[in-house]
Amino acid sequence: MKGNIITTEKCMVCGAILKHNDRRHGLFCPNHPQISCVKVFVVRFGRHIQRQFNNYDKAAQFLNGLRFKTGEGSFDIKDYASDKPYSFRVLSEKYLKRKANLKSFKEKKRHITVAQEYFYDSNVKYITGADIEDYLFDIKGISEKTRANYASALSDFFKWVLKRQIINVLPPFPEITYELGYRTITDMKTQQAIIIKVRELSEDRNPKIWTGIDLLATYVNLRPGDLLKIKEKDIDLEHGVITIHYPTKAKNKIKTVRLLPEHIELIRDLKNQFPALPELKFFRHHGGVRSQKPNTPFGPKYFKIWWDNACKELGVQDLDLYGGTRHTSTTEIARQAGTMSAREATAHETNKAFDRYCQFQNDTAFKMAGLLKKKKTDGKVLDFPQKAGKN
Known part of the structure; x- marks a missing residue:
């Protein structure tokens, strides 16, 4: 059979090399059978595999495994290469x-x-x-x-x-169940009060702070991270469109946002006030603050910091930027125009993700309740008894 177990140990009596004996499960002197290998067992299999073990059983198990894989046709030399390419x-x-x-x-x-x-x-x-x-x-x-x-x-x-055809089948993965929490939302009046407060706090420093937050509250397919990607050249005021690029290795994805007339004029004024090269980020610092270099882009938490400051000034608690802008506005769209319209506005691909944004019963459930009511009353509306009260 292919492969063998060898050793560097020799007979202490005659100096002969110890030989492998499958039947006796060890390596022994051919002249003195009572003398056996003690601690150096080397499996040699072909020209490229050589592995040392400190006892015979481990060496034999390894050798038999190689022989078995060779017999069934699954042997791959790379499994045993010293640089471990399949590790x-x-x-x-x-x-x-x-x-x-x-x-x-x-x-x-x-x-x-x-x-x-x-x-x-x-x-x-x-x-x-x-x-x-x-x-x-x-x-x-x-x-x-x-x-x-x-x-x-x-x-x-x-x-x-x-x-890459290194494995033939995916290993099974355990099921991991979890329930995503819902963000706190607010009403439109409170949302606007917070945005106005952000404007009061930040207007003198940088009017783009409150502008960005107002965009988040108006265009529900926008995320805070989207704003940070926008360059000056991505804003087409002639057609009222912002194009956001998502570069990946395979392809270049984009998202477009159509602007309302008031936002077109607002952004036009900001571009005139802070002219810049096309490649600069639109939401950037403009100087006047020692720790902020001019033309450096806003950080990932910059809008949140100002939102939280405004909430603190107004005494609004436990309302984060995402919940107060995108989630609140999405729920309001659903109230005014139905959940299907709200989902199209947010551009969500799955119901599960959309349900966390829109905290409002879907249109179908509401319509079905009406059909059931009509069926129960044979087309007549029931008069519910009024609570007894003092005359």
């Missing part, structure tokens, strides 16, 4: 390089780095569903939503490995 560590680094231009790369890298520490040099071909479940539920101090994000990142990695 989780090596492949995940290649995977991250392929994903480096994604918008979500930082989060993806964070999740994969944690998995690298756990699986390290494990061969991806032999990572099972049980291994994945143990890994995911060994991560302490995270919510189930975050745990699901870790699972999603790992699943995407294994799909990439599958496409």
Whole structure:
């Protein structure tokens, strides 16, 4: 049979090389059968595989495994290469390089780095569903939503490995259930009061602060991160359109926002007041504050800071920027024009995501309630008894 177990140990009596004896499960001197190998067992399989063990059983198990895989046709020399090309560590680094231009790369890298520490040099071909479940539920101090994000990142990695034909089937992933919370929303009067307060607080420093927040509250398909992507050249005032670019490695996605006349004029005035080169970000600092260099873009939390300051001034509690602008406005659209119109306005692709934005019963449920009412009363409206009161 292919392969053998050898050793560097020699007979202490005659100096002969110890030979492998399958039947006796060890390596023995051909001249003195009572003398056997003690601690150096080397499996040699073909020209490229040589692995040392400290006891015979481990060496024999490894050799028999190689023979079995050769017999069934699943033997792959790369599984045993010294640079471990199929290890989780090596492949995940290649995977991250392929994903480096994604918008979500930082989060993806964070999740994969944690998995690298756990699986390290494990061969991806032999990572099972049980291994994945143990890994995911060994991560302490995270919510189930975050745990699901870790699972999603790992699943995407294994799909990439599958496409490279390193594995033949995806390992099963455990089901992770979670319920996303709903953001606090407010009424339109309070929303406008907050925006006015933001304007009062920030107008002298930079009128683009309250302008950005007003855009978020008006155009519900906009996100705070979208505003930070807008360059001067992305604003077409002639046609009243803002184009937001989402660069990825594979393609260039865009989002367009049609502006109302009042916002066209507002942005026109701001462009005249703060002229700039086409490539500069529109939402940027304009100087006057020591810690802020002119023409540097707003940070990711800049609008939130001013929103929170305005809420504090007005005594409004537990209302974040997202809930007070986009979620509140989406719910109001649903009240005024129906949930289908609200969903089209937000451009959500799934009902689950939209339901968290629109805290208002959908049109179908409301219409069905009316049909049931009509059926129960045979077309007649019931007169509900009034509460007894003092005359």
